[in-house]
Each structure stands twice: as structure tokens, then as C-alpha cells.
Amino acid sequence: MTNLKNDLILRVLKGEKTERVPVWMMRQAGRFLPEYRVLREKYGFFERCQTPELATEITLQPIDRLGVDAAILFSDILVVPQAMGMEVQLVESKGPLLPAPIQSAADLSRVSVPDVHDRLHYVFDAIRLIKKELNGRVPLIGFAGSPWTLLCYMVQGKGSKTFDEAKAFCYQQPETAHRLLQMITDTTIAYLRAQIEAGADLLQVFDSWGGLLNEQDFEQLSLQYMRQIVTALGDRVPVILFAKGAWFALAEMKATGAAGLGIDWCVSAQKARSFAGDDIVLQGNFDPAWLLAPTPVIKAKTKEMLQAFGGHHHIANLGHGILPHVPVDHARAFVDTVKECTV
Numbered sequence: 001m002t003n004l005k006n007d008l009i010l011r012v013l014k015g016e017k018t019e020r021v022p023v024w025m026m027r028q029a030g031r032f033l034p035e036y037r038v039l040r041e042k043y044g045f046f047e048r049c050q051t052p053e054l055a056t057e058i059t060l061q062p063i064d065r066l067g068v069d070a071a072i073l074f075s076d077i078l079v080v081p082q083a084m085g086m087e088v089q090l091v092e093s094k095g096p097l098l099p100a101p102i103q104s105a106a107d108l109s110r111v112s113v114p115d116v117h118d119r120l121h122y123v124f125d126a127i128r129l130i131k132k133e134l135n136g137r138v139p140l141i142g143f144a145g146s147p148w149t150l151l152c153y154m155v156q157g158k159g160s161k162t163f164d165e166a167k168a169f170c171y172q173q174p175e176t177a178h179r180l181l182q183m184i185t186d187t188t189i190a191y192l193r194a195q196i197e198a199g200a201d202l203l204q205v206f207d208s209w210g211g212l213l214n215e216q217d218f219e220q221l222s223l224q225y226m227r228q229i230v231t232a233l234g235d236r237v238p239v240i241l242f243a244k245g246a247w248f249a250l251a252e253m254k255a256t257g258a259a260g261l262g263i264d265w266c267v268s269a270q271k272a273r274s275f276a277g278d279d280i281v282l283q284g285n286f287d288p289a290w291l292l293a294p295t296p297v298i299k300a301k302t303k304e305m306l307q308a309f310g311g312h313h314h315i316a317n318l319g320h321g322i323l324p325h326v327p328v329d330h331a332r333a334f335v336d337t338v339k340e341c342t343v
């Protein structure tokens with residue numbers, strides 16, 4: 001874990017005061033870089049995930065291009081449902097498709113808690129290769145989807161604005177839903193533990209759809225399972241919880257023992273701080289669409305964001321993933337502004 005030439009993000013997550021705020025961008029690996037699009041023409045999505053050399057190349061692209069302070073593994077949250085036995089496709093310009101979603105208790109017989117070393121060995125192979133190629137330049141972030149967000153896809157079978165079918169399943173068949181959530185949680189803990197063993201320096205759990213739930217349902221369907229993940233792994237490496245739209249639960253998420261909490265752009269730094277308290281790292285929260293503004297505006301807005309967080313207990317990031325059509329020099333304006341700024 002030592003031997004890192006840049007351990008800024010790890011020091012911030014330990015609560016230390018640092019010379020400047022670290023920066024990375026959610027979904028920086030893949031999506032917007034032209035050199036990624038070249039690989040996208042040549043190889044299928046899961047082929048890119050399952051080939052350690054390709055995953056390594058894509059993971060390193062934003063480090064080489066933008067000089068961000070952390071690398072995030074190139075993979076996808078949906079490799080977990082796949083490893084549990086479900087078919088997952090990625091349909092060009094449409095997104096994920098799971099042709100045989102879970103709809104009943106009987107369907108649970110089609111999924112299992114797999115041996116992750118067997119089903120997901122390509123991820124751990126990629127992590128080992130990435131660590132070697134990074135050669136200590138920056139820490140590597142491992143990740144997984146939250147159990148609730150994975151249930152959304154496993155039940156709905158595709159992306160959705162409301163995930164109404166996933167919610168109906170939970171509200172109509174709560175016992176089956178909780179059995180499934182526990183299976184996903186058990187798989188995820190084993191999966192993330194193996195990511196740490198392969199070399200991940202810190203972890204982020206993406207709860208992209210946590211904000212679709214009310215406070216009580218968020219606790220029942222999402223947070224109680226993320227809590228199990230943090231409890232199992234949080235003393236080994238720092239864990240960041242990012243529950244998009246769930247700013248109402250920042251205090252409860254902090255109480256899990258997470259080292260950092262991601263926030264989206266819909267909550268101000270000041271409000272997030274008042275909910276979460278002073279002694280927790282907040283990560284975020286630049287509106288990804290502001291990266292489409294002219295670069296002088298991006299710089300001014302980035303400085304505004306840094307000032308709002310006050311330069312301490314902060315990891316600069318976007319409030320959600322970078323958009324696919326963001327020009328590289330716009331992303332660089334964001335990263336450079338953070339790196340030049342000593343608030």
C-alpha cells in the first residue's frame with residue numbers, strides 16, 4: 001500500500017490536511033476519451049471488461065491524459081449479476097439489457113452466490129496488471145454497485161427513470177426481495193474483498209438509484225445492505241459511499257463508518273456539510289453538464305465549488321459520471337483548476 005508517489009486521496013480519506021484537494025472524475029475510464037472510442041470499435045463491451053490488457057489500457061488512459069489523482073478500474077457494476085448467473089447484454093445506444101429478469105421467488109433458483117475467484121477472476125487479473133502498470137503513480141479505486149442498484153437492473157431488466165417494476169417487486173414480494181438483496185450483498189462483499197487482495201487501494205460503492213427511495217425505504221432496501229459492506233471491509237481500506245440523490249441520508253451513511261460520502265450537484269456543499277457533519281470527507285459535486293460550458297466558465301465554476309467545500313475533507317469530483325460528449329480540454333480545465341488551487 002505504501003510505495004505510492006501520489007497518495008493524496010488516501011491521506012484525505014484518513015482525515016489529514018493536505019497541500020491541495022485531490023481530484024478524479026466518476027466514469028473517467030471509458031465514455032469520453034477518443035482513445036477509448038477506438039477500442040470500442042474493435043471489441044465488445046464485456047470483451048473489454050474481461051481482457052485484463054484492455055481493461056488496464058482503458059483504466060490508465062485518463063491518468064496519462066488528464067493527470068487525475070486516482071485511477072478507477074475499468075469494469076461495470078453489472079458483472080456481478082452476470083457472475084450470479086444472469087445474462088447481461090449491453091445494447092448499443094440503449095444500455096444494459098437483462099433478458100430474463102427476476103420476477104418471483106422461483107426465479108431466485110436461477111441465481112446464486114458464486115465463487116468470485118472463479119467467475120470474476122478476470123477483474124482481479126486486471127487489478128494486478130493495472131497496479132503493475134501504474135507503478136505507484138496514483139492509488140487504484142475498486143468498485144461495485146450497491147445491492148439496491150443491482151436489484152433495480154436484475155428485476156427491471158433494463159435501465160429506467162423510475163425503476164417502477166423493481167419497486168413493485170420489493171413492495172409486493174418483500175421477503176423475496178430481501179433474500180435477493182442479501183445474496184447480492186454476500187457476493188459483493190466477497191467480490192470487493194478479492195479486489196482488495198488483488199491490490200485495490202480504496203473502494204467506492206455506487207448506489208445510483210438510492211435517491212428513488214423515500215427515507216424509510218432507503219434504510220430498508222439500500223442502506224442496511226451497504227452498511228454490511230462497510231462493516232465487512234471498511235477497516236481494511238477506505239470505502240466511499242455514493243448514493244445519488246440520497247442527500248437526506250448523509251448522516252446515516254456516515255454512521256456506517258464509511259470514510260467518504262459522494263454527493264451530486266443537487267445539494268450544496270454547505271447543506272451537505274450540515275447534514276453530514278464536519279468530520280467526514282465529502283466527494284463531489286460538479287454538475288457534469290457544466291463541463292459543456294466554455295472553458296473559462298468551467299474554471300470559474302470549479303473554483304466556486306472548491307471554495308464552497310473549503311479545501312478540507314474534500315475530494316473534487318463530478319456529481320455523477322462524465323458525459324460521453326465532453327471535449328477532452330474541458331475535462332482538463334476542471335482537473336487543472338483543482339490541481340492549481342490551494343484554497
Ligand code: CP3
Nearest residue numbers: 026027028029030031072073074075076077095206208321
Ligand atoms: O468509472 C469508470 O470510468 C469505471 C468504469 C465504470 C463503468 N460503469 C464502465 C462502463 C463504472 C464505475 C461503471 C458504473 C456503472 N455502470 C453504474 C454506476 C455509476 C453511474 O453512472 O450511475 C451504472 C448504473 C452502470 C450500468 C451501466 N453500464 C449503464 C447504465 C451503461 C450504459 C450507459 C453508460 O453509462 O455508458 C453501462 C455501460 C458502460 N459501463 C459503459 C462504460 C464505459 C459504456 C460502454 C460503451 O458504450 O462504450
